[in-house]
Structure formats: structure tokens, C-alpha cells
Amino acid sequence: DAKTTQPPSMDCAEGRAANLPCNHSTISGNEYVYWYRQIHSQGPQYIIHGLKNNETNEMASLIITEDRKSSTLILPHATLRDTAVYYCIVRGGADGLTFGKGTHLIIQP
Amino acid sequence: GAVVSQHPSWVICKSGTSVKIECRSLDFQATTMFWYRQFPKQSLMLMATSNEGSKATYEQGVEKDKFLINHASLTLSTLTVTSAHPEDSSFYICSARSWGEETQYFGPGTRLLVL
Numbered sequence: 001d002a003k004t005t006q007p008p009s010m011d012c013a014e015g016r017a018a019n020l021p022c023n024h025s026t027i028s029g030n031e032y033v034y035w036y037r038q039i040h041s042q043g044p045q046y047i048i049h050g051l052k053n054n055e056t057n058e059m060a061s062l063i064i065t066e067d068r069k070s071s072t073l074i075l076p077h078a079t080l081r082d083t084a085v086y087y088c089i090v091r092g093g094a095d096g097l098t099f100g101k102g103t104h105l106i107i108q109p
Numbered sequence: 110g111a112v113v114s115q116h117p118s119w120v121i122c123k124s125g126t127s128v129k130i131e132c133r134s135l136d137f138q139a140t141t142m143f144w145y146r147q148f149p150k151q152s153l154m155l156m157a158t159s160n161e162g163s164k165a166t167y168e169q170g171v172e173k174d175k176f177l178i179n180h181a182s183l184t185l186s187t188l189t190v191t192s193a194h195p196e197d198s199s200f201y202i203c204s205a206r207s208w209g210e211e212t213q214y215f216g217p218g219t220r221l222l223v224l
Contacts, residue, residue: 032211043202043215044153046111087152094211096143096155096168097204 004088009104018075020103022088025069031092033064035073037084038102044087047073083107112136113205115216122193123224130188130219132203138183139205143213144176147200159186193223 005023012018024033032051036044048055048062050071055062061074075082087102112135122128132142141160145153157173159165159180167173175197177189186205190197200220204213 034212036215038153041200041218041220043113043115043218044204046212046214049212091211094141094206096145096158097153097213098155099152101152 004090004100006086006088006100006103008101009106011106011108012075012078014080014107014109015077018078018082018105018107020073020075020086020088020105021070022073023070024088024090027068027090028092031090033062033068033071034089034091034097035060035062035086036089036097037082037086037105039081039084044099047086078105078107080107080109111212111214113139113203113214113216115201115203115219117219118217119220119222121222121224124194125192128190128193128221130190130201130203130221132186132188132205132216134184134205134207134214137205137207139186140183140208141206142180142186143204144178144186144188145202145204147202147218153202156188190221193221195223197221198223 032049034049035047038044050062064071085102085104114133116131144156147153156171157165157167159178161180165178180186200218202218204215206213
């Protein structure tokens with residue numbers, strides 16, 4: 001699976017959109033981009049995933065660049081409950097996930 | 110949908126005893142389950158992969174005789190930490206996926222403290 005690079009931490013004001021970047025310049029054509037988040041002392045929560053096209057669900061939007069070398073997870077209206085570590089993971093098969101250090105997103109009141 | 114549970118949520122045991130952790134998929138059939146371990150302030154590390162009815166595949170450095178995994182049904186996998194020692198104290202998390210589906214859904218985790 002391709003390696004990903006994320007900023008270690010980010011702040012965002014409550015009510016604003018939180019935009020979390022991820023670089024995956026070595027991604028292969030059949031690899032998906034997955035996003036999970038882990039709130040303190042809980043198991044990771046699936047957020048969204050995509051291959052080429054932008055995706056949106058009730059939790060977030062995923063914007064993937066045309067060359068697929070980077071992506072952005074967007075939480076449209078961040079709340080305090082969105083404070084968590086966000087993991088961007090690239091994978092092409094059904095194997096176990098390789099977690100990096102992720103981005104610690106802190107939502108400020 | 111896609112709910113995974115774990116039991117117990119936390120356990121304290123004496124050194125040398127064995128501890129069993131259960132992972133259940135509540136609303137789907139999990140053909141594959143994964144076990145992860147997370148030490149404080151670190152990321153999750155994959156320990157093993159188990160397919161229903163087959164022997165588990167362990168990651169390099171994970172002792173299969175110490176961490177016994179059973180995946181006897183499509184909704185249940187168990188991880189038994191045998192002869193636990195203080196260094197086994199960690200947060201153990203399982204995930205599950207159904208056949209043909211690549212997305213994994215995680216359980217809430219089990220915190221193990223070995224005294």
C-alpha cells in the first residue's frame with residue numbers, strides 16, 4: 001500500500017469547515033483512499049473512501065486531485081465532537097490497514 | 110449498519126493468566142476479521158488477519174502461540190492473550206469486513222492491564 005503524509009496537527013474553529021490534507025504521491029491505479037478517525041480511547045470510525053471521483057456522505061466530503069497524488073477530507077461544519085486523530089490510508093486490497101500517525105484535529109470553541 | 114462490538118471493554122488481570130477478548134459483527138457476516146494493538150500515544154498496529162474457518166495469519170513479530178485467534182463463525186472472532194505479562198498491557202481493537210467488501214469497521218476496543 002502507498003505511503004501517506006499528513007500534518008501532525010490542525011486547529012479549526014467550531015462551525016467552520018475543517019479541511020484535512022493528505023499526500024499520497026506513490027498511489028497506484030487500483031488503490032483507494034480511505035479516511036478513518038479515532039476519538040480518544042475509542043476504536044477508529046470509518047468516514048469515507050474514494051478512488052478517483054469526489055465523494056460525499058453524511059459525515060464528510062472527499063476531494064481527490066485529478067492526478068490522485070493528494071486528497072482533502074472536508075468536514076463542512078466542525079463541532080467539538082469532531083476533535084480526533086484523522087487517518088488517511090491508501091490501500092488496494094482486502095488486507096489489514098497500515099495506520100500512520102494521522103492528523104490530530106482540534107476544534108476550538 | 111456495520112456495527113462491531115467487543116467484550117470486555119476493559120480487563121485487569123494478574124501476570125501469568127490468560128485473557129479472552131471477543132469481537133462480534135452485529136449486523137453483517139464478517140468473512141474476515143482483523144486484530145490490532147495500540148500502545149499509548151502510538152498508532153494502531155496490525156497483529157493478525159483471520160478468515161472464517163481458517164487459521165489466522167500473523168504479522169511479523171507477533172507470536173501466534175501467545176496471541177491465539179479463533180474465527181469459528183461469521184459473526185465472532187476471539188483473541189486470547191495467553192500467560193499475559195505487563196508488557197502485553199495495551200488497547201486491543203478488532204475490525205471486520207464482509208465478503209466482497211473492502212471497508213473495515215472497527216470495534217470499540219478492549220483495554221488490557223496486566224499487573
